[in-house]
Amino acid sequence: MNLTERKLSLLESLQAALELELATIPPYMMALLSIQQGQNRAAADLIRGTMMQEMLHMALVGNLISSLGGQSKLGKENIPCYPLRMTFKDRSFSDRKFDIHLTGLSQEQLEVFLQIEMPSGLLAAMQSDFGSIEVPAPTIGDFYKDIEDEFRALCDTYTAAEVFTGDPAKQIGPAFFWGAAGAPLVVTDLETALKALALVVRQGEGGTLATAAGETPYFADPLNRGHYFRFREIAEGRLYRDTDSPLGKPTGEPVEMDFSKCFVLLKNPRQGKYAEGTPLAEMNASFNRQYSLMLRQIELAFNGSPSLLYEAIVNGMHGLVGIALEMLKHLVPGSEAAMGCPSFEWVAPVA
DSSP states (O other): OOHHHHHHHHHHHHHHHHHHHHHHHHHHHHHHHHBOTTSSHHHHHHHHHHHHHHHHHHHHHHHHHHHTTOOOOOSGGGSOOSSBOOEETTEEOGGGOSOBOOOOOOHHHHHHHHHHTOOBTHHHHHTOTTOOOOOOSOOHHHHHHHHHHHHHHHHHHSOHHHHOOSOGGGSOOGGGOOSTTOOOOOOOSHHHHHHHHHHHHHHSTTOBHHHHHTSTTGGGOGGGOOHHHHHHHHHHTBOOOTTOOTTSOOOSSBOOOOGGGBOOBOSSOOGGGSOTTSHHHHHHHHHHHHHHHHHHHHHHHHTTOTTHHHHIIIIIIHHHHHHHHHHTTSBOTTOSSOBOOOOOOOOOOOO
16 A cells, blocks of 8 residues: 555544444433432542543544644434444454443443453553453454554654654644543644554553553552453442552452432433433433533634634533533433433534
C-alpha cells in the first residue's frame, strides 16, 4: 500500500476507536444517574471519573485523526445502539463477547462494566470470579497496540511532515477541555501520537497486565488508575491502597454500594417503547434531539472548531443530565418497577 492507502487504513482503525470510546459513555452515564440522590457517593464519584476520562479519550482519538488530516465522524452511522456487541472489520473484540446494555446500575451491570474494562491478560492471572472466558486476539489492548504499531511503521517509512498533515490549531488543546480526567495532547509527530495512545491505554480499557503488574506502586496515582480497577473497588466495596497489588483485592477504605438505592431503569429503551403523547415519549424525544445536537457540535469541534467543545459539554451534557433525571421520576406504563431511561438515539437536524 502507498502512503495514502495506509493512512486511510489507520484512520479506519481510529474511527473505530472513537466509536469504542463513545459507546461506553451512555451506559456509564445512566449507571451514575440511577444512583439515588445522596446515596453510594464514593461509587458515584468512581463512575463519574471514569465517564469523564472516556470523554478525554474521545478527544485524544479525535486529535489523532485530525493529525493525519482525517475527519472524525459522529453521525447516525457512528453512534451506538443498545444492546451492543462491538466488532471491527466483522470480528468481535474477544474480550467483548457479551452484550453491553443501556440501563441503571445493578450487580449484573457492574459485572458487565468489569468485563468491558478488563485489561489484557489480567483475567487469567487473577483467576477471576467471572469464570472461564476465552481471550484470543483481537483484544482491546491488541487493537490499540496495532494502531501504535502502524503509527511507528508509517514514521519508519515516511517523514513526520508526510504523515502528520493536519493543522495542529484544529485539535482539542488543554484550553478546550478541563476537569480531573486529565488534559488532551496536541498530536504533531510520532512522539506525541504515542503519548496520546499511552494515556488512553493507561487510563482505560486498553490497559495490559504488564502495565498493571510492572508498576510499583500501581495505585499511587488515582488519575491514571485503570477503569477496571475503579469498578473493582465498587464490586469489592473497598478502595485500593497505594501498596496494593493489581493482582489482588483492594484493602483500603470501605466503599458503600447498596444496589437497592439505585433506580431500576427500562432496559435498552427505544423511542417507540414510550407511548406517543406521554410525558416519557416527549422527554425522550427532547433528550435525543439534544444528544444529536451535542454530537454534531463535538464532531465540528474535532474537525477544526475546537472552541465548540465547551458549548457541547457545558450546555449539551448538562442539559441531557437534567432531562434524564426527570425521566427517572416517571414509572414506565405497564412496568411494575422500571423508571424511564433515555434511548440515546440519533435525530436528524431540521432543514
